[in-house]
Amino acid sequence: MSSETILTNALVVTREDMFSGSVTLADGLIRAVDRGPSRAPGAVDLGGDVLIPGLIEPHTDNLERQLMPRPGVLWPSALAALMAHDTQVAGAGITTVLDSICCGELNEGKMRRTIFALSVEAVRHGRRTDVLRADHLLHLRCEICDPIVMEHFEPLADDPLLRLVSLMDHTPGQRQFTSHEKYREYYGHMNWSDEQFEAMVAELRAVQERVAPAQRARVVELCRRRGVPLASHDDTTEEHVDRAGDEGVAISEFPTTEAAARRCRERGLAIVMGAPNVVRGGSHSGNVSARDMAAAGLLDILSSDYVPASLLHAAFLLHGDLGLPLPGAVALVTDNPARALGLDDRGRIAPGLRADLVRVRMVEGHPVVHQVWKRGARIL
Structure with a gap:
């Protein structure tokens, strides 16, 4: 018995x-x-x-922050970095976490390319040796404008740990970085001169035009074939949402405008907003407020993004400050992400x-x- x-x-x-x-x-x-x-x-x-x-986290960069605690600094042990991340996650009440690992990048000195394989192997090693507190799964974030993205993504498309794939395009002049000044501010540590910045923008736009359409189509095809949920990222316009909806995308991560979020509701895409946005009272990038989205009924899922402890805090703030019933507020960090990710045994x-x-x-x-x-x- x-x-x-x-x-x-x-x-x-x-x-x-x-x-x-x-x-x-x-x-x-x-x-x-x-x-x-x-x-x-x-x-x-x-x-x-x-x-x-137990809280369910669909998108966190926290493993990356442990592997790269400072710009240009790579932690010598990927497993130690994973364990530090796992301790923070479990301490925040997160029992299921999708570690968001970038396939490709446009800036940051290409460090994300370096840590990609290290991150995936660390998660596998941690699970294999049963040293992790939380249940760690994979969320691959495909930077579709990086020419090497498919080299990283395709070998993992059939991995049983893969539970979410997001389509990202951080080319300056659109989505999160509609403003060039916001882009330059975000990557301030790159210390571009005016001439270097303009040349970099021109180069990234040229690469986007050359490689993004085919790579996006290939990622979408592989995910459809394997039944892996797809997310769009930083949708800003109704056109962004319509394209995602037509591709079978089920989740919109961090829409940057209310218009995009309303279109998500019309098209049936689950809307993810950042818990740090709720806790801080606004977006660090100057985008739409997650609290305003919740008040307007345009929020389905919260993600801790870069602060694991924000997930629980944000749910209770929406209950206490906006009057959202506690069962509904808790569902934003438990049942709703479970349903969106096909994790029917929890939440x-x-x-x-x-x-x-x-x-x-x-x-x-x-x-x-x-x-x-x-x-x-x-x-x-």
Whole structure:
């Protein structure tokens, strides 16, 4: 007979409701969800803390930040960098994380090309040796204007860890970088002279025209054939969204304007916004506010992007500041991404699903991760 763990006296947040109750875990799954306290001997009293599903992160650059802690600095051990990333992720209540790894790049001294294979192998090694707290999967971000993108992407198109592919184009003059000045500000550490900057822009535009259409079409074809969800990135216009919708893209990551987000809603694309945008009260790039999008009903999924701890914080801010019901706010970081990514075995507190759970304690109105379970085992 398998052993059980009973978590009781918790504010249980389900997809539709929240109530004081108990959750029974066994064999890595949720066995039962009950209202009211459990009288079973050995039940773990959560003292009225909030119990939510483990968070699901569809897009984080945090592994890259551990591998390259400073511009031009490559950390000597990819596994050590992954472990540091995993510790931050689990500590933020994230039990499933799609590590976003760039296939190609346009700037940054081509360091992303260097760390691509290191990143993928680190994730495989961590899973193989069972040293990771969170469940790590792959999100490949294809910079379709880099001529080498297919060299990196095609060998991984059939990888069982691959759960999302995004189509990126960071050529200056469009999408996130409609303003050349914003582009130059973002890459300020490159220290371009005016002449160098203009030459670089001209070169990138020429490369985009030459290679982007065919490479984008090839990535879309491979993902369709293999059933891998596709995301667009930094959609700015209705035309961007229409093109993505026509290609079968299911997710729009970080649309930069309300017009693009509204078109996503019309076309049925799930809308992802950045949790740091919510926490900071606005976009660091001067784009549309995630809070405004949530208030307008134009937000489906939150991503921590570059700050793992922002994911939980943002969900509770949308609940506390905008009045979004807590089950709906929590779904932005649990059930909604699970559904968009085809991870049907997690994301909700319901019998038969994975026992991925987070105990959240409210401290002066701030949500604090107190305990985390993955498949019923404590990882924090």
